[in-house]
Amino acid sequence: MNEVSDTARFSTMEEPNIVEIRRIIQKRASITGYAFAFPATLLLAVIILLPIAIVIFLSATDYTLGALNWSFVGLTNYEKLLSDAVFWRSIKNTFLYVVIVVPGSVGLAFLLALLVHERVHTKRLYEIIFFLPVTGTLVAMAIVWQFLLHSRVGPVNLLLLENGFERIGFFTDPNLAMISLAMIGIWQLIGFNLILFLAGLAAIPKDIYDAAALDGVDGGIDKLARITWPLLGPTTMFVTITTSITAFQVFDTVAVLTKGGPRGSTDVLLYQAYLEGFQYFEIGYAACLTLVFLTFILLLSLVQVRFFDKRVHY
Amino acid sequence: MIDSTISLSKIVKKFDATPVLRNVDLNIESGEFLTLVGPSGCGKSTLLRIIAGLEMQDTGSVFIGGRSVDHLRPKQRDVAMVFQSYALYPHMTVAENITMPLLMQRMSFAQRFPVMGRWVPGSQHIQKNIRKEVETVAEHLHIEKLLERKPGQLSGGQRQRVALGRAMVRRPLAFLMDEPLSNLDARLRVKMRTELAELHQRLGTTFIYVTHDQVEAMTMSKRIAVMMDGEIVQLGTPDEVYNDPQDIRVAQFIGSPPINILPGEVNSAGNLSLFGVECRYRINGSNQKNVKIGVRPEDLQISEFKVGLIERGGLRGWLRRLENLGNEYIAHIDMDCDDGHWQIAVRFPPEELNGIGQPGAAVNIFLNEAKIFVFSETGDRLSGEAMLQSAVEKAS
Ligand SMILES: Nc1ncnc2c1ncn2[C@@H]1O[C@H](COP(=O)(O)OP(=O)(O)O)[C@@H](O)[C@H]1O
Numbered sequence A: 001m002n003e004v005s006d007t008a009r010f011s012t013m014e015e016p017n018i019v020e021i022r023r024i025i026q027k028r029a030s031i032t033g034y035a036f037a038f039p040a041t042l043l044l045a046v047i048i049l050l051p052i053a054i055v056i057f058l059s060a061t062d063y064t065l066g067a068l069n070w071s072f073v074g075l076t077n078y079e080k081l082l083s084d085a086v087f088w089r090s091i092k093n094t095f096l097y098v099v100i101v102v103p104g105s106v107g108l109a110f111l112l113a114l115l116v117h118e119r120v121h122t123k124r125l126y127e128i129i130f131f132l133p134v135t136g137t138l139v140a141m142a143i144v145w146q147f148l149l150h151s152r153v154g155p156v157n158l159l160l161l162e163n164g165f166e167r168i169g170f171f172t173d174p175n176l177a178m179i180s181l182a183m184i185g186i187w188q189l190i191g192f193n194l195i196l197f198l199a200g201l202a203a204i205p206k207d208i209y210d211a212a213a214l215d216g217v218d219g220g221i222d223k224l225a226r227i228t229w230p231l232l233g234p235t236t237m238f239v240t241i242t243t244s245i246t247a248f249q250v251f252d253t254v255a256v257l258t259k260g261g262p263r264g265s266t267d268v269l270l271y272q273a274y275l276e277g278f279q280y281f282e283i284g285y286a287a288c289l290t291l292v293f294l295t296f297i298l299l300l301s302l303v304q305v306r307f308f309d310k311r312v313h314y
Numbered sequence B: 001m002i003d004s005t006i007s008l009s010k011i012v013k014k015f016d017a018t019p020v021l022r023n024v025d026l027n028i029e030s031g032e033f034l035t036l037v038g039p040s041g042c043g044k045s046t047l048l049r050i051i052a053g054l055e056m057q058d059t060g061s062v063f064i065g066g067r068s069v070d071h072l073r074p075k076q077r078d079v080a081m082v083f084q085s086y087a088l089y090p091h092m093t094v095a096e097n098i099t100m101p102l103l104m105q106r107m108s109f110a111q112r113f114p115v116m117g118r119w120v121p122g123s124q125h126i127q128k129n130i131r132k133e134v135e136t137v138a139e140h141l142h143i144e145k146l147l148e149r150k151p152g153q154l155s156g157g158q159r160q161r162v163a164l165g166r167a168m169v170r171r172p173l174a175f176l177m178d179e180p181l182s183n184l185d186a187r188l189r190v191k192m193r194t195e196l197a198e199l200h201q202r203l204g205t206t207f208i209y210v211t212h213d214q215v216e217a218m219t220m221s222k223r224i225a226v227m228m229d230g231e232i233v234q235l236g237t238p239d240e241v242y243n244d245p246q247d248i249r250v251a252q253f254i255g256s257p258p259i260n261i262l263p264g265e266v267n268s269a270g271n272l273s274l275f276g277v278e279c280r281y282r283i284n285g286s287n288q289k290n291v292k293i294g295v296r297p298e299d300l301q302i303s304e305f306k307v308g309l310i311e312r313g314g315l316r317g318w319l320r321r322l323e324n325l326g327n328e329y330i331a332h333i334d335m336d337c338d339d340g341h342w343q344i345a346v347r348f349p350p351e352e353l354n355g356i357g358q359p360g361a362a363v364n365i366f367l368n369e370a371k372i373f374v375f376s377e378t379g380d381r382l383s384g385e386a387m388l389q390s391a392v393e394k395a396s
């Protein structure tokens, strides 16, 4: 075969060849792609989607833990739920907790962050101190709070008595118990929010404050209202939503300190689900409660996702 | 005419124990465009921030418009600053950004109070006037169409204009600009250079323009202050700074490609020699033995190597690399002598190419003694004079 015909053949073959090769490569690439994505997808399905599907399935049954017979009951569990005064009370209590804890822990953390941010040498020290409650196990911490606020032997009450005040039943007064738990919730969440706000503050370029000082924005209130607060907007949104989600999940302190009492005044959604599922073994009904809980969390997550998708990040 | 002079008197600034500004004295005339140029970290920004009141000097005084401003806060000093990062308020529209200085200046705390402020007497009227002025400034800068956008939606050049607008709208006594063009691409930078110069002409206010770019410094102003290690080492016209540098650091900083620094020797009679070849140059009243000779690439002449030329004062080197810049050539030459290896650059027009171009080929270098600068070992300029006609003329 001489050179000329060789090249000639090559040039006629060239085009279909390349198209063909491209197709094969593309096909191979997509197979490889799916192969790589497969383990992660499998994990996602097994760890997250499957359990949720099971909960949804269970919520439509009358299954009780350990029972041999169970049957589909359709929406019966939900009907029962809607007419259950205990359920509505737990919803009310949960919201009360969230409504106190979210503004409290976000607002206080914001103010503390402004103060701590100004510190030069002691900044790290304050960060560590305020972060301690976050690292401590809440159950263990709750026992300390139980002692501190105990209605008879608690130092707080002894101090009140000594100074001529009445005892306060922090965990025994139905009007106070939820507020006491909320205070502990705030105490526990502040550190984490503080760290997030401090990160937000550190991300504001110093130049902006310099430009502001030249423009006349140098008073504390002006600086806060015109620069710092708006620039911390995205951080505040994030902190508020994550705090809401955490507050919604209140359980440990209730379980350790009040067991939903006194007179059901601290009976929250997750504690109800726990009681139904693990004390009364009403798995179907507990699954129903869990789904209500998941719906709230999902809504909050959606707000967060939408907000951060739409909002232009400065 | 409003007095917008700026005077600095013996400004000293240390960060911790590190001196950043050492005894800076500087007088800027009313309406002058002064460029402050120096390598990164020499203290230019710090000096500007001290003038603006963003940083406090350790000792010394700042005078703006003839009065001492040391006790005044930044907003009271009546100067505007343009930052390298622009420092626009990212959460505000362009209009709000430009409005900010006027808002803070003209409205009382109650009047500018968010939402409620609009019902405070007088606030509507002031707002309307401010809006008009903001629009005028925006038109001047050709950003009137961008007023409702946020800085994040603007290009670098547009942000730059907004930053200028925010500075202009107050009609300050002086503008302080800290490397305002360094974040722009090369083409836009050249365009903005001209625009800034025109802006200065139109406004007639004092500009202090900080840059580390010597080309910007040379092209933009009538007077340049060259700063090194926290000191102003030379203050003069671009011509003086280029053609009569008083310090070796100034000579090395200004000019591209940089000036060639070569080792010289001075004999007891004051005669200078380079690489053992005597030059027609005499140092006036100095007992230095070893000196440094500075010669700009365009003040050297290059030709093909001929043995005869060495006798007539030429130096021998080897061509390492030739750069063709279109309107000129830059030749990089290796020089070897007893005390080591030296590399020098020669700049010449295409007409003088004459067969030069083979890397590794030997070439002759001639010094134009009338154009050399001699510095002491510590970098101070030594006075001296070229004698008779220069070697360059002789060679040609
Ligand atoms: N706030 C500060 N704290 C400590 N050192 C600083 C501070 N600001 C500037 N410096 C130092 O001062 C020197 C001069 O800085 P600067 O004025 O920004 O230089 P330039 O603007 O000429 O590049 C640098 O060495 C820098 O590290």
Ligand SMILES: [Mg+2]
Residues within 6 Å of the ligand: B041, B044, B045, B046, B178, B179
């Ligand atoms: Mg700087």
